[in-house]
Amino acid sequence: MSDRLSVFKTYKLYVGGKFPRSESGRVYEVTDSKGKWLANAPLSSRKDARDAVVAARKAFGGWSGATAYNRGQVLYRVAEMLEGRKEQFAREVADAEGLSKSKAAAVVDATIDRWVWYAGWTDKIAQVVGGANPVAGPYFNLSSPEPTGVVAVLAPQESSFLGLVSVVAPVIATGNTAVVVASEKAPLPALSLGEVLATSDVPGGVVNVLSGRTAEIAAPLAAHQDVNAIDLAGADEVLAKELEIAAADNLKRVLRPQAVDYAETPGTERMTAFLETKTVWHPTGSLGAGGSSY
Amino acid sequence: MPTSAPTAHALSDVTASDSTLRRFLHGLPGVDAVGLEARAASLGTRSIKTTAKAYAIDLAISMVDLTTLEGADTPGKVRALGAKAVHPDPTDRTTPTTAAVCVYPDMVAVAKEAVAGSGVKVASVATAFPAGRAALDVKLADVRDAVAAGADEIDMVIDRGAFLAGKYLKVYDEIVAVKEACGDAARLKVIFETGELSTYDNIRRASWLGMLAGADFIKTSTGKVAVNATPANTLLMLEAVRDFRVQTGVQVGVKPAGGIRTTKDAVKFLVLVNETAGEDWLDSHWFRFGASSLLNDLLMQRQKLATGRYSGPDYVTVD
């Protein structure tokens, strides 16, 4: 076999449906688990974070207003696209996490299955967590879940792909839009995921992927007044506390870091963490004026 | 049949045709039943005590249209009713007279004689009361008879069938005709039979229809159906007369009738008047109770306030 010089990929951010370089113009070296150089990844700045929030906010109205069925189909489409790029992701995961080829392939399979799992949730979660409330009066009273808004997601540092998808999919399945901070040392699967999302009918801005120093990018996101919630999965204890304090400024919903086995089938917690309950009252009353008495 | 409005005011043009009238009535603000009933119930929790209660009882007595509308009515019964209206409590001459006695047309002359010189009015139901199912000329003859016999007030029923069929102009024209037949001699009360109109939206529309046609009073019920006056439908009609005066400058009275039996009930209605239409309606010229047994309860409560002990049915007259 002749030695063909391979074509390197320039990894870029994914913001507002486009693939910009970092506004900072900076990159950082990404290595595999043994320290071998893999690629240069964009080193996102505060301004990249700001741009991503603007994109996510812009996308929120359309995405949250889409029918749950439509969101489900779009998410399923993501799984279809991933299926066709399994090998690429298996390679990236193997490099990032130091897994054997077969183990990496199994992780990718599990990741695709996770997308499918969440794709099926979009039009069921409202029935599971919402419902009619039997109030003691002549009122129809219904509680429904609604997406919180723009969610900053700090992807898990270790599980670069399955973990990533396990925290991103529940956020967008329910109609939120996301600004995702990829695993700092293993951002490549996340950046590649952006390429999949771009070709999967996911509207631009619904998921935005930033790579770089988690602490640097997360700080402005946690303090951002137009971010409604933050998932701290990828923050260590010290950073998580700092970010939670910053998040209090506009009372972001905070999902604290916790030990998660991403191989396990998840519960609904990652969805409900970023759902608001809206309760609507409406009078019912009698059909006619005859029912009243004193 | 002329369809011109009896009085010229800001709303005269809405009765130009069936369609303008319909558009106007259906353009009135809707009524939310739960909200209306909640407001009526909330006003029903007012606590009217001591001096306020004494005032309310006397006011209520003065607003009673003491009524007998039985097939078995006789001149003797009507004379007794008249005597009761003039001297509700024979043991206490400070008791106000009732506003009126209310009888069938053929009893007007007897009633008139019974209350002569007392200031108590004679009201007569007419227009084929209570169903109102007769030809217009029959209804008008009924009215003219009663007026000729000396009735001061005519309580007519609207054609609920026509109303529910959406023939608003027919209902309107009939009221106008009856009003004409009343002339200057009698004030006209228009009974909607709210229990048959069924919805609050209909009651609001009927109220405006009646007022546009020249009603001096709008009245809930005949007392002959299952649902008669309620706090909610009366509150709704009070809102209508209030709003009508704001728009036209014309004041119209309200008469809840049927089912009001206790002082407690009557006081609740007066609270509705006070806090909805306002003080201007707290007068027998503008508010009435169509009732029979209510009067004795008012009298017993009046005695209780005067003496401090509870009264009993043997201490008020049975007529």
Next chain:
Amino acid sequence: MAFEYAPAPESRAVVDIAPSYGLFIDGEFAEAADGKVFKTVSPSTEEVLSEVARAGAEDVDRAVKAARRAFEKWSALPGSERAKYLFRIARIVQERSRELAVLETLDNGKPIKETRDADLPLVAAHFFYYAGWADKLEHAGFGANPRPLGVAGQVIPWNFPLLMLAWKIAPALAAGNTVVLKPAETTPLSALFFADICRQAGLPKGVVNILPGYGDAGAALVAHPDVDKVAFTGSTAVGKEIARTVAGTRKKLTLELGGKGANIVFDDAPIDQAVEGIVTGIFFNQGQVCCAGSRLLVQESIQDELLDSLKRRLSTLRLGDPLDKNTDIGAINSAEQLARITALAERGEAEGAERWSPACALPESGYWFAPTLFTNVTQAHTIARDEIFGPVLSVLSFRTPDEAVAKANNTQYGLSAGIWTEKGSRILAVANKLRAGVVWSNTFNKFDPTSPFGGYKESGFGREGGRHGLEAYLDV
């Protein structure tokens, strides 16, 4: 002669207020460790009602320890036994509701009509509702074996003292937690009477601990390392402080904070009921309600007509002795709150809004503020943005449904909203787009134990009431 309602005061004799009260810790009333006390006054007369022990950090520690000790047994009780305790409490509240209503009116200043017809029935209903959950938690949708969290630290406000206590304590106990609750410094009495109800119900000692006190006690409670759950209802500023305090801990947090609710009236609204809804929305409890409809958004085409009706209606409001059964508007809860309302109303005038109040004589003593309406208000006015927490309504107008929604959502809060229209599809479309936790259509300020309540955005997070309300007290 006009129909003047004679005074109809509810009897004060049904409630016996002791000259002094202690803290309720581990089933016993006790003085504060440092012996501090404070006076609680009746806001309508400024009369001192009682002298109450003032909890400090040491008392907080003692109470949390008592709650921790009680937790083991309480959480291990069969749910059906916990349920029966809560049913007992609900029944005793019902039995003593007249007494508690009068007490609450005295200590808070709100009309007896409200404590009698709203607060107390809702308190009993809340305990009754959550009692039934205690032995059904595995069916609540939070997993097969939901666990309680441990010790709940709860800090409640003064606007609905006993009702907020019920909202906090009932779900906490049903889920198997024990609680340390701090009532507000201006309204400690009903919580102390509740302590007595716990004793009457035979509730094991330490399950409920009541610590009257000020913000320092609340802060100590929230910060206590052995507290597993923090629930707070109050101002957004304090809510943010608490969120910072619990950051990085295991403590689960729910916050029910401020609001600037929009009450949207469309031109096809049932006008008379809308007027009632506006009045209920902003003058219920003197507007000292987090979910008050403090911004009236009225469609321009009916603005004049609606305002005429509203002003006429406001002229019938009866302000005065809160114990009088005919009083609609009672006293403002404290001098401090009155000063805040006064300052914001003055700011409204200074910024050019037009102020109107019905002719309304205010009593000589006590804390009073006349029902007030501001017209010519825009989104830029302070009174359209800041929570006033008083009987002050800001009137804004809109032209189209889109504009109404945009203005309604243009706030950092997101607790409540109202929609008035006879068009069903418009109700649903607008309700769908409002960023608020509770939307009342063609009604306002309705509450029910089965109905989840809580906010979006800076109005807080978590829900109280209903199945949703259990989540805050379970490890899910």
